[in-house]
Amino acid sequence: MKAAQYIGDKSFSIVDGLTIPPNEGEVRLQVGYVGICGTDMHIYHGVMDQRVAPPKTIGHEMSGTVVELGEGVTNVSLGDRVVVRPLDYCGKCPACDDGHSHVCQNLKFMGIDTPGAMQSNWTVKARTLHKLPDNVSLQHGALVEPLAVACHDVRRVNLKAGERAVVLGGGPIGQLVALAAKSVGAEVVISEINDARRGFAEKYGIDTINPLQEDLPAYIQKWTNNKGAEVVFEVSGVQPAIDAMTEIAAVRGRICVVAIHSDAPKVDLFKFFWKELSLFGARVYEHADFEMAIDLLANEAFDIAPFITSVSSLDDIGQAFSGMDGNPQGMKALISCND
Secondary structure, eight states, rough: OOEEEETTTTTTEEEEOOOOOOTTTTTEEEEEEEEHHHHHHHHHTTTTTTHHOOOOOOOOEEEEEEEOOTOHHHHHHOTTTEEEEOEESSSSSSSHHOOGGGGGTTTBBBBTTTTOOBSSEEEEEEEEEEOOTSOOHHHHTHHHHHHHHHHHHHHHTTTTTEEEEEEEOHHHOOOOOOOEEEEETOOOEOSSSOHHHHHHHTTTTTTEOTTTSSSSHHHHHTTOOOSEEEEEEEEEOSSSHHHHHHHHHEEEEEEEEEEEOOSSOOOOHHHHHHOOOOOOOOOSSOHHHHHHHHHHHHTSSSSGGGGEEEEEEEHHHHHHHHTTTTTOOOOEEEESSSS
16 A cells, blocks of 8 residues: 655655545545646645645545445445545535535545545545446546536536637636536637647637737627627636636626636726626535536547546656646646556
8 A cells, every 4th residue: 555645845755555444434445546636736836735734645636446335335336436526524514504515614625634545545435426437437537526627617607508608718627617618508718828728729629819919808709799708717817817807708797716816816896887797606516516527528528538648657746746847738647546
């Protein structure tokens, strides 16, 4: 049993991990693959050390196989291939009482606040599991979690077929938001300054624009016949996108803030008044978002394979992280935890 521990200063240590028998309501998983996400990269850069408290095993975008059942577990069986919805909620706070356990007031995010998946075995609560269909591989299963983020964003604004949506930012989540939006029948444009990321989107048939080279508001006005976009997804986390989101939205348009901003951005509230805009926050995901993501992969709504930039062994986790550091062409690096 091996585990990778983040020890600070862009460094990891491979240690002998503990095989933890599952308690009541828990299962032990043999971890297949774990994806490196933007939050993991923030941890790697040391900006979350106070919250993470290294040394700690991190990682939450994962797939694996059930190898041991705790007492009372009935939703999965031995040998099931699964993914984990990495939210440990209290079930007692007002948010949980209102059915919003994904934004529990005492939420612990697995792989950040508690030990994560970058290890050979991981013991978790059975309530966090979603089964993978036979035609979804463990590699592709490791992409369910980020795809569920995108599904949550699309569901959050109730995006409908025939509506026009603009995605501000073409990183991995922005690309997945665009594909999830297309899957419900919306027309989509990605605004992205990086050539490689625009090229990635265009291979999926998604229109793109470079806002540094073209007038984004003018482009959207022409694209929408002077209406503006019914939905805008802000996925970049930069002030120019905040400025653009209210400018390009249609009257009574819906704006979904997906990105985490390091500083409080300045928002043009006059545009909200003038156009009667609606603003939606989208933090993580719900049970239905994981199921939607799994269905999209199972039904081959699009080819997820190009999102896998690299696959590395657990022993090579340091190289995997450094390979994604500042790499605008990289989408998703996977760590294989049981070679």
